[in-house]
Amino acid sequence: MAQRLDKVLPLIPEGSACLFTTPQNMRYVSGFTGEGGVLVAKDGKYVITDFRYTEQAGQQAPDFEAVETGASKNMIACVDVLLKKMGIKKLLIETNQMSYDQVVSIKEALSDVEIAKNEMDLLSIRAVKDEEEIEILKKAEAITDDAFTYLLEKVRPGMTELNVVALLYKFFLDNGATGFSFNPIVASGENSSLPHAIAGDRVIRDGDFVTFDIGCRYKGYCSDFTRTIGIGTVDPQLKKIYNIVLEANMRAIEAIAPGVSGKAVDAVARDYITDNGFGPNFGHSTGHGVGLQIHESPRLSTLSKDILQPGMVVTVEPGIYLPGKGGVRIEDVVLVTKDGYELLSHSAKDLIIL
Secondary structure, three states: OHHHHHHHHHHOOOOEEEEEOOHHHHHHHHOOOOOOEEEEEOOEEEEEEOHHHHHHHHHHOOOOEEEEOEOOEOHHHHHHHHHHHHOOOEEEEOHHHOOHHHHHHHHHHOOOOEEEEOOOOHHHHHHEOOHHHHHHHHHHHHHHHHHHHHHHHHOOOOOEHHHHHHHHHHHHHHOOOOEEOOOOEEEEHHHHHOOOOOOOOOEOOOOOEEEEEEOEEEOOEEOOEEEEEEOOOOOHHHHHHHHHHHHHHHHHHHOOOOOOEHHHHHHHHHHHHHHOOOHHHOOOOOEEEOOOOOOEEEEEOOOOOOEOOOOEEEEEOOEEEEOOOEEEEOEEEEEEOOOOEEEOOOOOOOOOEO
């Protein structure tokens, strides 16, 4: 945790303090997972929270002083006292995560302090994971790999998509995760042509392709994983697009290395799918970073300006979707290493037909 704070402190201008209020940034900087704010300056580190979380703050952020709010002293009032204590006249806040009214109220409450936007690109800092974060992400992916293996043993025609979601949730909780990292996608038959289908009461039946886009949250970090399987006798065209997506997935993974742009990796997958006649059926990006949030920097997309660096963790998830018929997506999580890449998801990718 200290090394993450060491990345942040040099970016705080002399005579200024930063107030972090987004849950992911508070956790990244301090380890604290409750409600409130984290105030950081060269000469002080504070977790500002209410009675419900003060003991938790002491446990999770032992290097920070816990400051308790109360009925007559809200968080901004506490910030005011702490800024005066440190002799600081400039406060940087996460304006991109606040409403207009919140920014105005802070300026009114701290009228003798200069309020400015925090220009620190913490998303870019968070994009490069340290060793502890990488180990947590590996474990999260391992749990998800195991969950997919479990589902293969349980999923049968006659079950509904929501039946599968229920099995998945219990498996995650029984195996060390704290829940889903996002609403899982279990999309069967024609529903699999919807990239972000919502699991419902559709019954899985013979001839279906079923897409599982699933992930768990482990120690605050997210896993992400997608496989598509067949049930019984499946349409030859669906088998065809499966093989195209699989090849696009593997080619894009092979392209991952330090110094490569996110746009270039996206192009590898997109060009292969386009060359095989399904370009219009692949409308989303090839991948994204994953960490404390399910979607983080960097991006693997046509518009990406990101350059891959060792320590970045990204998804690779090309897909082809045939409206009204079905679709295929195959997704792996990949760590960028100093020499290339390391796969964090290990489930088989050849077409499985139950």
